Amino acid sequence: MNASTAALPTVVIGAGPIGLAAASHLIERGLEPLVLEAGDSAGSAVRGWSHVRLFSTWGEVVDPAAEKLLAPTGWVKPDASTYPTGGDWAEQYLKPLAEVLAGKVRFDARVTGVSRLGRDRVVDADREQQPFTVHVLSADGTQERITARAVIDASGTWSTPSPIGGDGLPALGERTASHRISYRVPHLKDPAVRARYEGRRTAVIGSGASAFTALAYLADLAKDAPGTHAVWILRRGIGGSTFGGGEADQLPARGALGLAAKAAVDNGYADAVTGFRTAAIEKSGEQLVLAAEDGRRLDPVDEVIVLTGFRPDLSFLDELRLGLDERLQAPAELAPLIDPNVHSCGTVYPHGVNELSHPEKDIYLVGMKSYGRAPTFLAMTGYEQVRSIAAAIAGDQEAAQRVELTLPETGVCGGAGLFDEPDTAKDGADGGCCATPATLRIGVGAPASTGGC
Template sequence: MNNILNKTLPVAVLGAGPVGLAAAAHLVARGFTPLILEAGAQVASNLESYRHVRLFSPWQYNVDKVARGLLLAAGWQAPEPEALPTAGEIVEHYLKPLAALPALAAGLRLGHRVVAITRAGFDKVKTRGRKDAPFVIRAATLEGEREYLASAVIDATGTWSQPNPLGAGGLPAQGESALRDRIAYGMPDVLGVERQRYAGRRVLVTGTGHSAAGSLLALATLAEQVPGTRLIWVIRGRQSARLFGGGEADGLAARGLLGMRLKALKQSGRLELHEEFRIASLAATASGITVSGDTGATIDGIDEIIAATGARPNLGITRELRVRNDPWLESTDLLAPLIDPNEHSCGTVRPHGHRELAHPEHGYYAVGAKSYGRAPNFLMATGYEQVRSVVAALAGDMLAADDVQLELPETGVCSTRQAYASEPVASACCGGPAPSQETACCVADAEAKEQGKGGCGCPSLPNLAPSAKPAGCA
């Protein structure tokens, strides 16, 4: 955007999660008035739904720098940067205090679910004078529909509330809707409020990311406490040996530990794993749910299902805007080559800002997880840099807007070639694919173990300096 916005109208921020509130903080710092529309009854309602989950990234990656400055000026005490917060702690100790700052609180509207965005007096077809017309945001509230005018829109509505279905083809599996009351999407509180739902039950978990891993480990703890609790893990490919992450070599230690614990769980025999199982249908029987794959294989006697299959953006609210999304990722179009999970992990995403996030609709930006569409490799720190660049562009500070810098820790579990490739890729693993050892992830790891060492874990390491690579890894 080449001109400074007219500041007589607010800039609408859709979503009061971490990225949305960071955008509001940057707007305040640049002299704009933010209008923050949040669908939930409180800020960060998506994080609130999994508040029991401890994140694998420490506080230093979870607090936006400008938001931090505003909070410190108000007397906030910053948490220990290396400590690992739960999602609930992020909400209570960071996001709620941030939203309570007067400059943000004045524009915060809770219980406002955005249902549509357009231009005042302009449908999608009309061009002349379009970019000078304000945006109209229509929201559903308890008091009925309301409309707001805005000079620009930063869409941080995310994807969490639109979970992907169980069906491998992107559609719900046959019978999925009828059995919805026995399916939990995301990360249920297995050891807390939903303990009785899973205790002593035969539970199937599907998915290959951190949500699936976290649920499996929680169920394993429950199984130690309640006999009869059984764990079944279903994945669509055959890459379980590479799903366990970078181990001790992971740039985020907690993420590496997560993978190591999951690997140990499988090796102990406490986890029943079904690879290359693509769910086609579900059927209720006298003995429980029968889960059928597309090859005819079945898993019987399932009591509960946890679907950790990712999420997708709600593209319907921009139906009357001129947006350009990637045809398969459903991400912002120019961003797609930089984040394609067939090629990139969380840690190999290149820096990107307002130019990659822009749409043909002048003044509209999708940021955060929504900008990534169906790609699962989004990190919170990425969203913070996105909104810094976007708000600088809205302010006309193109030098700052174009100075995009992004430092991300090397990833383990979400390494793209690990999670998506059907065949081993030598370049994704130090020293090439592992030989015959089941517990080794690559050649260097296997050689280290043959020498009596603990191995090195071997994630994809091309971006690490030699001094940062673990011993034994090429």
């Protein structure tokens, strides 16, 4: 890297928790960040689930470098033992952090492409000596090109939820029925949203913490609105780990969320259908019928909530040479550590620049996006990622290689992280992590006060 390139800013894509943490660590290292956020505020994606409570505490979702930047402003860290909602996290932490970063964060700035200056992905000549070019589209339609020494993509996966289809593609009829389908946990305290579900049958597809939360919310609604009922659809079977790690989970609220669902299995708030991989959505009057790959068709429902995880948008990185796992779309060195086909139980170990590097030097996917389609992501993991990467960009290889994080262990099979668990972990036949497909009646009670994504 020549001197002129070294003087350029490091572009951080996304002003969410991990993106703002990346900027904080870069500043701590004496480097210049430029954060580009497609939304109009810090934590735009987090605000999309502002009503949902995290199962990580405040003590686990504030980055140390960010806290150092905030301290001189008089900012007071919330009680470390309490659990914020997404809205709390955005308003009480991300918003003031973005204000401290001030001119280093730009909103309404959507990244549409990243490449090397004058080099498409085919050209080898002097490639690593060229800065990155980041193409940006502003809300008013203005286009510009920014040059950067490095790029940290913390844009997350919130904008690209996985579809209903069991083959990873939209089910037949899914687009046509889109007005009856939601890919988010519903905010049932919003009167307009509540009216959509009360007194109606709703299919909930997914097996992670978000599905637990949606089922719990609907069950709570059913107490006030007779006729409200859920049909819980799992692609896998029911086993001992279906409801998470319970008391073995060192994130207590995560365990409590599953335990709350398990404790209410006989209340009759939902019917669970297992081993069901949706192939089509058919209309039945004003209702919808879900049809499986094996020919089964369920009774009609009024609404469908799809919580089968998210996937990364890689389209604007197409001119870069990324080394991604062919299954998870995660960095190749990281994928074996997080692969749900192999790691159905236990801890995802802390990792940094080594696992997050690509054939294209100085481009990093971090946070939820680094996990591709895998579950188990925690904010603490993302903070450690960007600490290591900032050290590497600054040339401090000793700090970049050092692990400065101890993660809580979990008894969760298939794992649920800070966000959603895709319903894609490996199927089992012996009742371990996943039991033989079956159908049973299951009820989920009111959400635990500390539950959430």
